[in-house]
Amino acid sequence: MANLRTAMDSQFWDQPISSSQTLEGCAYSIPGDPFPLEVTRASKALRVQQLSVLGNGFPLGTIPSFSPTSTKDLGSFSLQSLFLKLATSNSWLGLIGQFRPKKLISSIKGEFTNADEFEWPAFKDVAKHVFDKSIYSLGLFSQISLSSSSVLLSTERHGDKRRPRYKMMLWHELPDHDITLEAAWPGLFLDQKGKYWDVPESISLDMSSLPSESGFQYRFGVHKNSGHPQPVNTLNGEVPCALMPGLCAKAAFSYEKRKDFWRQKEKVDDTAVKTDRGKVRHPSFDMRLSEPHAAISGIIGMLLHCIG
Structure with missing residues (x-):
């Protein structure tokens, strides 16, 4: 039943999916596209919380990760670690670091292979490769929980990217309803062919009803994209229509x-x-x-949308 619900929801809304492309560990499916078969829904546990638990079972709290990049010399293998974790009763702050060893190992190997003998200039070049910012990534994540609201703020910077990522999420609980405000600069999306796309600015506001015994649910939302989408892990490709700049309002009703x-x-x-x-x-x-x-089990639904 969960798979059927996911297939239905993906036709109407962007669904959070697990992804190792970002330190946050989350991307979004493209509304209207079939849900990618090789991915799963994102966990409700945030990436900082996952690393905090998984780090106890790995040496020095360093966790291996696999995420293909557009730059081949960086490799797909990386190591992640939770450097900082501050928590109180209603808030927390976490700092995640990532290191890609392939480029560093290849560069050091090349220096000593080309050198005739072990000389001081060769060691200086090794130090230069160690401090190459393209092999490092840092992410700062924070959450503040109030009586009926939660705010998540995050920023991450990848050394091989020109610009950092920023994200803000606000959850607010109402009687039998949830309100979610989300903004990302840029927003990361995954199409049905496995290609990632960066939307320079993605903002959405949704209100959804909670599951009820009657089986009737509804959801209203407004989504705005700005800027031309850019491919992340490919050099070219046709941009999905749902990611093009514009404003879209949707209302969906379903009966289960x-x-x-x-x-x-x-x-x-x-x-x-x-x-x-x-x-x-x-x-x-x-x-x-x-x-x-x-x-x-069965689900029947209807979608109304207006694109501007």
């Missing part, structure tokens, strides 16, 4: 119905394990697996 043919309700004894200290409850790691069932 699910019918169980058979369902076995979970009982207390199903998750209880006898130990020396008595019975200990071990719930299922996935709620969808806690109750075996057979069901049929």
